[in-house]
Amino acid sequence: MAYTDKEDLPKLYDMVAKELNVAPSQHTEEPFRKILGGVTTVVNGLGTLRNRLSDSHGKGAKAPVRPSARHASLAVNMAGALASFIADTHQERKIVNLRTPS
Numbered sequence: 001m002a003y004t005d006k007e008d009l010p011k012l013y014d015m016v017a018k019e020l021n022v023a024p025s026q027h028t029e030e031p032f033r034k035i036l037g038g039v040t041t042v043v044n045g046l047g048t049l050r051n052r053l054s055d056s057h058g059k060g061a062k063a064p065v066r067p068s069a070r071h072a073s074l075a076v077n078m079a080g081a082l083a084s085f086i087a088d089t090h091q092e093r094k095i096v097n098l099r100t101p102s
Contacts, residue, residue, distance in 0.1 A: 009047035013040070020089045039085075042078050049075055 001019050003012060017023040017036070024036040053067060067075070 009050070010040075010044050013043040016086060020086065020093060022085075022089055039082060042082065046075060046079055 001015055003015060007015070014023070017040070018026070022036055022039075024033045024040065027033050027036065049067070053065060
């Protein structure tokens with residue numbers, strides 16, 4: 001999968017989701033479509049949070065809104081759960097591909 005340093009977090013996630021077959025559009029079951037669509041929304045929110053309110057690109061201490069510790073905890077835990085899901089999905093795909101005869 002080719003990418004450049006121009007893609008933002010939502011675009012990178014979209015690329016990975018399609019590659020791993022976890023994009024909402026790749027599923028027919030409504031519960032999976034809803035959950036995976038929610039993940040896309042979370043990724044967009046995390047990217048916005050980082051860019052607007054963090055010390056990385058945002059205004060940091062000068063930001064108009066300071067997230068509370070509980071908001072930071074939610075963001076970190078959501079990001080961790082998503083990273084774990086992506087890694088687990090990738091690992092499962094590797095195992096399935098090894099078992100599939102060429």
